[in-house]
Amino acid sequence: MSDAILSVRGLTAGYGEVNILHEVDVEVGAGSFVSVIGPNGAGKSTLLKTVYGLLRPRTGSIVFRPRDGGAREIAGLKPYRLTRLGLNYVPQLANVFPNMSVQENLEVGAAVSGKKAGERLASVMETFPLLQERRRTRAGALSGGQRQMLALARALVSGPRLLLLDEPSAGLAPTVVDELFETLAAISRQGIAILMVEQNARRSLAMSGYAYVLDMGRNRFEGPGAQLVNDPKIAELYLGGSGRLAAARAELLGDG
Amino acid sequence: MSALLEVHGAYKHFGGVAAVADASLEVEAGSITALIGPNGAGKTTLFNIVSGFVRPERGTVVFDGRRVDRRAAHRVARAGLVRTFQTAKALTRMTVLDNMMLAAPDQRGEHLWGLVNPVLVRRKEREIAERARELLAVVRLESHADAYAGTLSGGQRKLLEFARALMTKPRMVLLDEPMAGVNPTLGLELLDRVQDLRREQGMTFLLIEHDLEVVMAVSDLVHVMSNGTVIASGPPNEVRRNQDVIDAYLGRHGEAAEAPA
Numbered sequence: 001m002s003d004a005i006l007s008v009r010g011l012t013a014g015y016g017e018v019n020i021l022h023e024v025d026v027e028v029g030a031g032s033f034v035s036v037i038g039p040n041g042a043g044k045s046t047l048l049k050t051v052y053g054l055l056r057p058r059t060g061s062i063v064f065r066p067r068d069g070g071a072r073e074i075a076g077l078k079p080y081r082l083t084r085l086g087l088n089y090v091p092q093l094a095n096v097f098p099n100m101s102v103q104e105n106l107e108v109g110a111a112v113s114g115k116k117a118g119e120r121l122a123s124v125m126e127t128f129p130l131l132q133e134r135r136r137t138r139a140g141a142l143s144g145g146q147r148q149m150l151a152l153a154r155a156l157v158s159g160p161r162l163l164l165l166d167e168p169s170a171g172l173a174p175t176v177v178d179e180l181f182e183t184l185a186a187i188s189r190q191g192i193a194i195l196m197v198e199q200n201a202r203r204s205l206a207m208s209g210y211a212y213v214l215d216m217g218r219n220r221f222e223g224p225g226a227q228l229v230n231d232p233k234i235a236e237l238y239l240g241g242s243g244r245l246a247a248a249r250a251e252l253l254g255d256g
Numbered sequence: 257m258s259a260l261l262e263v264h265g266a267y268k269h270f271g272g273v274a275a276v277a278d279a280s281l282e283v284e285a286g287s288i289t290a291l292i293g294p295n296g297a298g299k300t301t302l303f304n305i306v307s308g309f310v311r312p313e314r315g316t317v318v319f320d321g322r323r324v325d326r327r328a329a330h331r332v333a334r335a336g337l338v339r340t341f342q343t344a345k346a347l348t349r350m351t352v353l354d355n356m357m358l359a360a361p362d363q364r365g366e367h368l369w370g371l372v373n374p375v376l377v378r379r380k381e382r383e384i385a386e387r388a389r390e391l392l393a394v395v396r397l398e399s400h401a402d403a404y405a406g407t408l409s410g411g412q413r414k415l416l417e418f419a420r421a422l423m424t425k426p427r428m429v430l431l432d433e434p435m436a437g438v439n440p441t442l443g444l445e446l447l448d449r450v451q452d453l454r455r456e457q458g459m460t461f462l463l464i465e466h467d468l469e470v471v472m473a474v475s476d477l478v479h480v481m482s483n484g485t486v487i488a489s490g491p492p493n494e495v496r497r498n499q500d501v502i503d504a505y506l507g508r509h510g511e512a513a514e515a516p517a
Binding site for chain 1: 272283294295296440441444447466467468469470473476496501502503505506
């Protein structure tokens with residue numbers, strides 16, 4: 001993909017002595033909607049954390065193309081610098097300041113994001129009328145869905161070219177999930193690229209131009225979302241075995 | 257066989273969210289039963305209800321023919337039903353052996369009895385220590401008996417917790433993701449011990465596990481939870497082909513809001 005805004009190559013990362021990701025490749029085209037799915041422990045969240053500089057990659061490269069200027073290696077850059085380059089991240093949990101008002105949360109988002117953020121704040125408020133309405137409410141008093149909207153809005157205030165979303169639908173009621181996915185589609189239509197990790201595999205595949213399936217920290221399948229959504233291989237992956245036990249048993253027998 | 261554990265219509269809300277909503281299940285005496293389901297399905301909350309850590313708003317928990325849903329956790333444990341946690345809760349500033357001994361029931365030294373007959377107390381202490389060392393051997397931690405529990409790895413702490421649960425001589429053990437964070441070889445041994453205990457002592461197990469390979473390898477029956485309720489029950493090979501179960505794991509197709517590719 002020549003118009004890739006993000007290009008992850010051979011990424012290995014982990015915690016302590018354990019590698020969670022093993023030579024993972026992911027590419028996101030400018031303005032595209034890409035999702036990453038996979039069973040528990042696949043390494044999905046770790047992938048986003050590594051791209052956003054919260055975890056240092058052990059090997060591999062992460063190339064991002066900012067708005068002005070050519071593609072550059074961003075592995076090892078601090079998150080706040082990535083935000084300024086146009087890459088922002090919405091974590092699954094703890095993604096708002098609960099003791100600040102809605103307005104204050106958005107202003108914090110604007111404060112770290114350069115000069116034009118003030119204007120963007122106004123336009124973001126227009127996109128989320130509910131936040132405008134509740135701008136004096138303490139963020140901690142919002143419902144789960146509203147909080148997720150606030151987290152998204154705050155990320156948008158930084159004027160990103162690419163948003164990394166970690167399981168945005170987690171813990172939300174089904175009707176709220178519908179609303180959230182509509183909001184994501186609207187953000188995508190504005191030309192902002194999205195790389196989303198989701199537990200709701202079918203929903204995210206259905207709205208993704210392209211998708212990657214990770215399993216135990218490795219690339220397993222990839223393809224257009226519409227093709228993967230009905231692929232029986234995916235169900236097999238979620239409800240099959242990991243092969244971990246068989247491997248351990250073989251190792252034990254080998255030792256004996 | 258008859259049900260050793262019966263949960264009927266259990267409910268528990270946190271804030272506005274129903275973590276467990278009308279959940280019912282049975283566990284046969286002497287079985288290894290698995291509880292599976294996608295993230296957020298309510299599995300751990302149901303464990304908390306069954307083990308007395310959380311009181312259900314509605315519904316009943318019957319263990320061995322007695323209602324236990326109004327009992328505190330330590331009284332449920334005394335009835336013979338104990339649990340382990342997903343993240344092991346060892347007392348890090350105590351030795352591994354002391355962690356084990358603390359879990360033993362009826363320690364006579366704690367009562368006035370000890371003043372009357374210290375010899376009996378010491379004998380009882382020796383018995384407890386012996387049993388603790390035996391169980392540490394079962395999980396291959398005997399060489400760590402005198403180390404502080406804080407020096408154990410995450411996986412070893414889970415093995416310690418499992419062994420500690422056995423100190424109470426339970427009839428039934430609830431295991432919350434026993435394999436998570438444990439290296440596969442140790443995990444395999446833990447599963448072998450579970451199967452031994454069932455075979456030799458008729459101990460009953462209910463385990464939460466994500467790896468379907470593990471579930472299929474050890475369990476007789478599987479209950480599947482989604483959105484707070486049990487949506488399917490059956491032998492492992494049957495439930496993994498169940499359409500409701502597949503839907504629960506992969507999510508339902510919504511009225512897809514189309515985004516440009």
